[in-house]
Amino acid sequence: MIEIQNIKKSFEDKEVLKGISGTFYKGKTNLIIGSSGTGKSVLLKCIVGLVQPDEGEVLFDNRNFYHSDLDTKIDIRREIGMLFQGSALFDSKTVGENVRFPLDMMTKMSTAEKRDRVDFCLERVGLTGVNQKMPSEISGGMKKRVGIARAIVMNPDYLFCDEPNSGLDPQTSITIDELIQEITYENNMTAVVVTHDMNSVMGIGDHILFLVKGLKVWEGSNNEILDSDNAQLKEFIFASKMMQALKR
Numbered sequence: 001m002i003e004i005q006n007i008k009k010s011f012e013d014k015e016v017l018k019g020i021s022g023t024f025y026k027g028k029t030n031l032i033i034g035s036s037g038t039g040k041s042v043l044l045k046c047i048v049g050l051v052q053p054d055e056g057e058v059l060f061d062n063r064n065f066y067h068s069d070l071d072t073k074i075d076i077r078r079e080i081g082m083l084f085q086g087s088a089l090f091d092s093k094t095v096g097e098n099v100r101f102p103l104d105m106m107t108k109m110s111t112a113e114k115r116d117r118v119d120f121c122l123e124r125v126g127l128t129g130v131n132q133k134m135p136s137e138i139s140g141g142m143k144k145r146v147g148i149a150r151a152i153v154m155n156p157d158y159l160f161c162d163e164p165n166s167g168l169d170p171q172t173s174i175t176i177d178e179l180i181q182e183i184t185y186e187n188n189m190t191a192v193v194v195t196h197d198m199n200s201v202m203g204i205g206d207h208i209l210f211l212v213k214g215l216k217v218w219e220g221s222n223n224e225i226l227d228s229d230n231a232q233l234k235e236f237i238f239a240s241k242m243m244q245a246l247k248r
């Protein structure tokens with residue numbers, strides 16, 4: 001479980017996060033949703049330590065990330081897997097080398113152990129036998145799968161995904177969403193996914209934080225979201241023609 005308390009962040013005079021609190025639960029796909037520019041990615045970066053918040057606390061299973069000793073911080077970082085926006089693969093490395101990278105950086109595993117772990121993770125995301133391919137030789141959906149394999153290669157307790165569906169067609173988006181959710185359940189991870197895709201919200205939104213202009217205005221599950229009477233949430237959900245049609 002991850003708890004965030006009163007997270008604030010400004011860039012120069014622009015207040016991007018205005019005091020956000022909430023909980024992300026273990027064994028669930030937790031979503032951060034909201035319109036473009038509302039602070040979702042900045043919040044994610046504050047949680048994983050890529051951006052330092054101006055105020056607020058982040059607790060990883062009761063360990064305070066920003067107010068703990070270096071060893072605890074390092075422990076927490078090793079327990080985090082991250083799927084970056086656009087997959088962020090190294091273009092000059094093969095698929096296998098991309099997935100192996102965290103093992104090379106952070107473990108003393110033998111070559112054979114690393115090979116087995118890489119093969120296991122690639123197989124888990126449905127990409128057996130593509131180790132030698134270069135990122136330029138595979139599709140966008142496959143790149144996301146490689147990104148997921150790399151994110152889970154260290155067997156993390158916490159999985160963060162920033163817009164995992166960006167640039168994918170609707171059908172591929174659903175398979176990637178489902179893969180993230182299956183892996184979350186299998187490994188009992190705390191997954192936090194940033195998205196503005198309503199398909200993802202309805203499909204995998206076990207727990208959802210809805211942001212508007214740097215504030216959390218609603219928190220709940222995808223089962224509760226359609227019945228909410230929060231006006232800003234309704235406006236966001238029913239912005240698309242498809243969701244309007246479902247409402248009728």
Ligand SMILES: Nc1ncnc2c1ncn2[C@@H]1O[C@H](COP(=O)(O)OP(=O)(O)OP(=O)(O)O)[C@@H](O)[C@H]1O
Nearest residue numbers: 011016034035036037038039040041042043194196
């Ligand atoms: N490093 C930075 N320096 C200055 N401003 C930043 C920085 N990072 C983000 N911002 C600003 O913070 C605001 C929120 O950005 P953020 O990327 O979190 O939005 P978002 O909700 O994830 O949007 P999108 O869905 O379009 O990715 C934006 O106005 C952005 O320009």
